[in-house]
Amino acid sequence: MFKHLRDLEGFRLAAADGEIGHVTDLYFEDDEWAVRYIVVSTGNWLVGKKVLISPNAVEAVKWDDECIKVGLTREQVRNSPDIDTDRPISRQQEAEYHLYYNFPPYWGGVALWGRYDQPGAESTEDDTAATREDHEYGAKWDSHLRSAKEVRGYRVEAIDGQVGHLDNLLMEVETWGIRYLVVNTGGWLKKHEVLFTPKLVDKMMWAEAAVNINASRQLVESAPDYDRSTTINRPYEQALFAHYTTHPYWEDEQ
Numbered sequence: 001m002f003k004h005l006r007d008l009e010g011f012r013l014a015a016a017d018g019e020i021g022h023v024t025d026l027y028f029e030d031d032e033w034a035v036r037y038i039v040v041s042t043g044n045w046l047v048g049k050k051v052l053i054s055p056n057a058v059e060a061v062k063w064d065d066e067c068i069k070v071g072l073t074r075e076q077v078r079n080s081p082d083i084d085t086d087r088p089i090s091r092q093q094e095a096e097y098h099l100y101y102n103f104p105p106y107w108g109g110v111a112l113w114g115r116y117d118q119p120g121a122e123s124t125e126d127d128t129a130a131t132r133e134d135h136e137y138g139a140k141w142d143s144h145l146r147s148a149k150e151v152r153g154y155r156v157e158a159i160d161g162q163v164g165h166l167d168n169l170l171m172e173v174e175t176w177g178i179r180y181l182v183v184n185t186g187g188w189l190k191k192h193e194v195l196f197t198p199k200l201v202d203k204m205m206w207a208e209a210a211v212n213i214n215a216s217r218q219l220v221e222s223a224p225d226y227d228r229s230t231t232i233n234r235p236y237e238q239a240l241f242a243h244y245t246t247h248p249y250w251e252d253e254q
Contacts, residue, residue, distance in 0.1 A: 001172070002170050002172055002173065002179065003063070004169070005026050005028070005169045005170075005178075006148075006152070007063075008023050008038070008068070009025070009026075010022055010023060011023045011061075011067060011068050012066060012067045013040050013053060013067075015073055015076075015077065016070075016071065016072065017074055017075075020042060020045070020070070020074060020077055021042040021043055022040065023038055023040060024039050024040065024050065025085075025147050026149075027039060027145045027146065027148070028145070028169065028178055029144045029146070030146050031144040032106075032112060033177060033178040034106070034112055034176055035148075035171060035178065037053065037054055037055075038052070038055070038058075038068070039052060040052070040053055042077075045074075051080060051083075052097065053068075054097075054119065055120075056101070056103040056119045056120055056121075057070040057071055057072050057101065057103075059071045061173065072101075076101070080097065080100055080101070081093065081096045083097065091107070092134065092135055094134075095131050095135035096135050099128070102123045102128070104116065104122075104124070104127035104131075105127060105130060105131045107134075112175055112177050113175075118174060118176075119175075119176055146204065148169055151169070151211075152166060152167065152168065153166065154166040154211050155210040155211070156196075156210070157205075157212045158213055158216055158219075158220060159215065159216055160216050160217055163185055163213075163220045164185035164220070166183060167182045167183065167184045168181075169182065170232075178198060180196065180197060180198070181198060181211070182195060182196075182226065183195070183196050185221050193225070193226045194221070194225065194226050195224075196213065196220060196223070196244075197241065197244055197249075199244075199246050200213050200214045200215050200246060201213055201214075202214045219243075219244065222243075223243055224239060224243065
């Protein structure tokens with residue numbers, strides 16, 4: 001099942017002993033293309049503080065009730081490492097966060113979630129040792145966390161010119177992996193949306209508010225039409241990847 005990241009904004013976060021707050025944003029990684037954190041505004045409970053919740057903690061997403069249930073207590077969240085969500089987050093801060101909650105690191109492995117295909121795996125001694133090393137000695141690389149809210153509206157630049165703007169990101173619910181970018185090629189007044197695979201993203205140009213892609217305008221504009229009523233099943237996905245002449249993500253994970 002696939003969902004737009006925008007759909008999660010405003011959802012309530014329910015801990016084991018009460019509500020934490022509501023979703024204001026999601027941080028995704030533009031390297032492996034997955035949602036790594038849910039940004040939650042706690043309101044008056046923690047004096048307007050924003051906290052990060054990892055998909056590792058999510059027990060269920062109740063779409064009809066607009067609620068995300070997490071296997072944490074309010075006290076755990078209250079005492080979690082203080083991370084300023086308005087500033088870039090270092091890998092060392094992430095390591096401290098994962099050690100606190102005993103989550104396995106999502107970095108350093110070949111799978112979407114480190115050594116695992118989905119979030120929620122129980123951390124092993126090897127996971128903890130690797131995370132502790134990143135925390136104690138500092139990471140050798142920076143994290144690639146980006147705001148999903150910020151990138152909406154970014155220009156999409158094909159190899160031969162602008163082809164539209166980024167309207168949304170489409171997430172696979174089971175893995176929290178971002179499988180598609182929703183691109184509006186029709187302009188602001190005339191909406192025409194298509195899906196584009198992150199596999200063909202060349203670079204995110206943050207200073208220019210643009211996404212550079214390795215495809216022509218004609219290739220993107222002629223992709224299968226997409227709207228909210230489109231059923232994204234395996235035949236549709238196969239046709240999409242055949243159109244872009246690239247292998248599908250599920251073959252990478254076999």
